[in-house]
Amino acid sequence: VIDHPKYQESKRIAIFLSMPDEIQTEEIIKDIFEQGKECFIPRYKPHSNHMDMLKLSSAEDISSLALTSWNILQPSDDDTAREEALAGGGLDLIFMPGLGFDKKGNRLGRGKGYYDTYLDRCMKHPSGKPYTIALAFREQICESVPTAENDVQVDEILYEDC
Numbered sequence: 001v002i003d004h005p006k007y008q009e010s011k012r013i014a015i016f017l018s019m020p021d022e023i024q025t026e027e028i029i030k031d032i033f034e035q036g037k038e039c040f041i042p043r044y045k046p047h048s049n050h051m052d053m054l055k056l057s058s059a060e061d062i063s064s065l066a067l068t069s070w071n072i073l074q075p076s077d078d079d080t081a082r083e084e085a086l087a088g089g090g091l092d093l094i095f096m097p098g099l100g101f102d103k104k105g106n107r108l109g110r111g112k113g114y115y116d117t118y119l120d121r122c123m124k125h126p127s128g129k130p131y132t133i134a135l136a137f138r139e140q141i142c143e144s145v146p147t148a149e150n151d152v153q154v155d156e157i158l159y160e161d162c
Contacts, residue, residue, distance in 0.1 A: 001158060002031050006131050010092035014040040014053040014085060017073050022097050023135040030059045040085045043074045044114055051114040054082040090127030096134045096154055100145045105153035107134055108145040119152040131155050
């Protein structure tokens with residue numbers, strides 16, 4: 001991942017904080033800060049499909065985050081001091097999680113449409129749609145995954161031996 005040309009040229013990067021069954025992103029997050037890039041993480045709004053990407057100040061900042069009912073670390077709702085990526089310069093790159101992917105770039109998420117809705121908002125931002133890379137295990141690559149009209153394909157899927 002850290003040798004990928006899109007990662008190397010990106011300055012503002014959004015990345016998910018891993019759940020136990022996902023590709024672990026901790027080392028990537030550390031590298032984002034070591035490279036002097038800006039790091040943004042998701043804050044999901046429950047009972048909706050709204051998500052914001054909020055800025056982390058450091059890799060250590062993760063330990064200050066609240067644990068949601070889904071066991072995901074994220075900034076709390078009353079944390080208003082963090083920059084939201086689209087309120088500033090937008091994003092260059094988004095690393096995306098998922099449950100399954102096909103080689104056409106279709107992604108099966110957890111069913112709420114958070115990333116699809118966020119990418120739709122990105123397309124309306126002056127900086128435009130960021131490049132999207134899904135991080136997957138080889139076992140998550142399928143012949144096809146079900147899609148809906150509002151699903152946004154990922155630009156690239158990285159997995160072992162891809």
